[in-house]
Amino acid sequence: MQQAPSEDARPVLKAQLTAGLIATVVFLTAIAPLATDMYVPAFPQVAGDLSSTATQVQLTLTTFFVGMALGQLVGGPVSDQRGRRGPLLAALLAMTAASVVCALAPSIAVMTVARLVQGFAGGWAMVTGRAIIVDLATGVRLVRVLNVIAAVGGIAPIVGPLLGGLILQLSHWRVSFWLVAVLGLAMTSAVLVAVPESLPPERRHAGGLGNFLAAGRIVLANREYVGYLVVAGAAMGALFAYVATSAFVLQSMNGLSPIAYSVDFAANAAGMTVAALIAARLAGRVSTRKLILVGQLAALAAGLALLVGALWFGTPLVLALACFFVLMTAQGLMIPNGGALASAAVRDHPGTGSAVLGFVQWVAAGTIAPIAGLGGEHTAVPMAALVTAGAAVSMAGLLLVAKPVRRTP
Template structure:
């Protein structure tokens, strides 16, 4: 089903907007799922990878770091280039890179080859994700943009639930290399979906020209928007808190509280479901409740969860019930914060959606790569480092929303910003 809408020029004259079809949204959801799938299906196989490639745990963990680095680099470079060259062909090229790198991972004879292939896999995946997001920003504005991005985040939240389960099934029935062949097959399916359902969303007259200099200028213009930077801080801080949870929750619940791996997987899935449900609720609220108020509610909840974890870690040894409850509140809060702040950030830079999405994605994945080692400093003995990160992340996120992205004291927002703000 194709959905057509009317935007308005600065003079108020209606102009026909490009089509945002169900097929486009479904394809972007599909592409968005690649990062958690490529990560979660693989993490549980670390011991087998270390054994088969005759290497240590640290070297295998480095392949996760290089994947996140590739994700950030792919988004940083891919977004501005798509602003200059268009979306569709570059989206297909990025998926080719990601798929080829997945095949290289599947046949990697050594940890060195695996590490390089994971970097390229992340680069292609990040490139594809940022272009997919830019396509949505090209085709939707206002409350509709918020609803679509929240819906994408909600459906994409299924991937962290499916990923570990699919990876476990693959390991049980086959070999860890099959996980990468699975990603390669999915990448091929994504290319077919793009060919069938995704049109070019950025016509030549809306593209930016001038090579690397123009890209640098676009980045400066985007970062010169104070409110955009504020929402960038909001999403980056929330993403850091999310990955602090991912990095340390297994130690807190399994090593410190004796939870079994199966029980932990169920709890992990429940928390991902809470995040997904929150994003769906936020999508329903778009246009009815101020998006900033929804974000603030999530930030307050995340701060409360962090304080509870910190007090529990210092005074009570982080009991199981406290940890489970705090983690659920924390993850549910991220469903209110991350997609909504991303939508408002995009609304601040409508002339450079690819660059805006690129910087947004780059900051998020840098946080995903940097925070886990810090959160893991407590090892299996204390949750204090993780709890401190949760509190600091919530406070920094509030600073981004309430100070950097505060409402301008003069005149109203432009028409494309009024609905979601």
């Protein structure tokens, strides 16, 4: 009777970072961009069909971001307590169910609540997938794998808007949510096949609000972790300042066609993907902090150039195209590497560390995006200022807060 449990435990203890597992985590990272980017092109149709205003439809995007942030904040500690696989499967099923409700939503109120649940479950799944990687990889390998995940996951922001536009051309906006539901079932199947339990019982932490707060205090007391948290969070804010306003800058202010804008958006996302792949290739050969700093300097230069162009030259097209490409490429060096070093700094609490990191990043995204658009369709000054500030704050996190600790041999 006592031998069977020990045999059952062996696969858990021998869980390995396989190609199938990495591919599944990449799949999980596609939740947010697919659930967002496929839906955004349909805003006018959603407003008409659900008899709502543009502001009410925009609120469904905000609630999704809020759900993403809260889901990561709660999901990480729960997975530290109960293991990774079970909570991950539950989150994916909840996300699938919420997507079905979105597809059938009879009113904007139902849609808003369903989007909150969809974001919450999606954030839970994403942070748990990241924690699995942290469980099974360390050092250079952790940095390399997280960069590869970010690079391959960068395909989703390219495909999302194009797929959403195609769905609108051929069918109805509700089809995009049915597609997300189908993808949720596919993700569930992939986890069942390729993802073992990566956190054995002896490495789990006790649950409860008190333990969660205690673990949160531990990770936030780690100065190195907080520094890299600032690095990745501020970079995420700069990224979403671009995402929220680039369409207005390039189309409304510079007359770019929707097709040309989609091509440029895809090219910028490709730059981010290539940068992350290069960073993965250089892991172990070049200091990860140096790669982050290169990205920060590039992002800061792009932000300053955009700010000068917005204040005195009306943000000319060539300047905007060049600066957006540099900014997005720089994110491929800043966000994955900052996140990897943050996770490495709190290896005793990977779920909580990933949860706080994800929470900060998505709060930054949800907060910065509407602020960047305050100037309306005819000025890029708020966006340029936010990009510049994001790069500067990220750099301060690296150079002033996350100073490497000198350890005595």
